[in-house]
Amino acid sequence: MKSDTLIEIDHVTFGYDAARTILRGVSMTFRRGQVTAILGGSGCGKTTLLRLIGGVYPPNQGRVVFDGELVDTRDKELLYRVRRRLGMLFQFGALFTDLTVFENVAFPLREHTELPESMIRDIVLMKLNAVGLRGAASLRISQVSGGMARRIALARAISLDPELIMYDEPFAGLDPISMGVTANLIRKLNDATGSTSLVVSHDVQECFQIVDYAYLMAPGGRLVAQGTPAELSRSDDPEVRQFIRGEPDGPVKFHYPAPPLAQDLGIPT
Numbered sequence: 001m002k003s004d005t006l007i008e009i010d011h012v013t014f015g016y017d018a019a020r021t022i023l024r025g026v027s028m029t030f031r032r033g034q035v036t037a038i039l040g041g042s043g044c045g046k047t048t049l050l051r052l053i054g055g056v057y058p059p060n061q062g063r064v065v066f067d068g069e070l071v072d073t074r075d076k077e078l079l080y081r082v083r084r085r086l087g088m089l090f091q092f093g094a095l096f097t098d099l100t101v102f103e104n105v106a107f108p109l110r111e112h113t114e115l116p117e118s119m120i121r122d123i124v125l126m127k128l129n130a131v132g133l134r135g136a137a138s139l140r141i142s143q144v145s146g147g148m149a150r151r152i153a154l155a156r157a158i159s160l161d162p163e164l165i166m167y168d169e170p171f172a173g174l175d176p177i178s179m180g181v182t183a184n185l186i187r188k189l190n191d192a193t194g195s196t197s198l199v200v201s202h203d204v205q206e207c208f209q210i211v212d213y214a215y216l217m218a219p220g221g222r223l224v225a226q227g228t229p230a231e232l233s234r235s236d237d238p239e240v241r242q243f244i245r246g247e248p249d250g251p252v253k254f255h256y257p258a259p260p261l262a263q264d265l266g267i268p269t
Ligand SMILES: Nc1ncnc2c1ncn2[C@@H]1O[C@H](COP(=O)(O)OP(=O)(O)OP(=O)(O)O)[C@@H](O)[C@H]1O
Pocket: 016, 022, 040, 041, 042, 043, 044, 045, 046, 047, 048, 049
């Protein structure tokens, strides 16, 4: 029987170089069929975590396990197998601006499969239909809005029917309505395709509308809290409350450590 867990991050510590640790003893479990958020402010290591799951870098300590298999970055065959099962929606979509909407969604299918053109056409139209943009297939990327571009990137991320879809800041730069549309789509696509989704974001409220579970990371690559949106909303931990309510100051300081302003400006005190 398949285990409930699709990915396990087990006491992972990681730094791009020896001088600076980015993730410190982080443990997380991503359950099959669920949408899980990794929340946290800028620079706390969220994207880095996605790279470790994709086997781009090995952890310095700890393990990353994908569907029961240790992600060993030296094992190229295993990495290829794991990556075939992942779909990734990058920050800001990264679409090919000189190609049409259709060509963008068809791209991974042409790269990774030998499917005949008639089948590629049907799959692309189905994926575009799922995000409500079948009618926009022949438009160029330069002709679509930011919200549409995000949905096209979503259609492209699901083109190969991934078991795991990783979204890096899917709401960045979107207006509130497009944000809501994108969030609902992430949920809908997850459930309709029976996949598992990870959403990296600093948008707590948007994520809480759609996720089953969330991890909260803090500067210095620490995991500070985890739970369902309801559990985290009830938390009385000051760090959690500051982040969830978007309070400007709390345990996480607004100001980067600095000498007093007067001193920096040369004003005698
Ligand atoms: N390839 C790299 N080499 C060296 N340092 C890196 C590299 N990528 C990221 N970093 C550093 O690692 C830290 C964590 O970055 P990361 O992108 O994982 O954070 P994040 O939480 O995703 O932030 P954001 O939301 O701003 O993208 C940052 O300080 C960043 O400068």
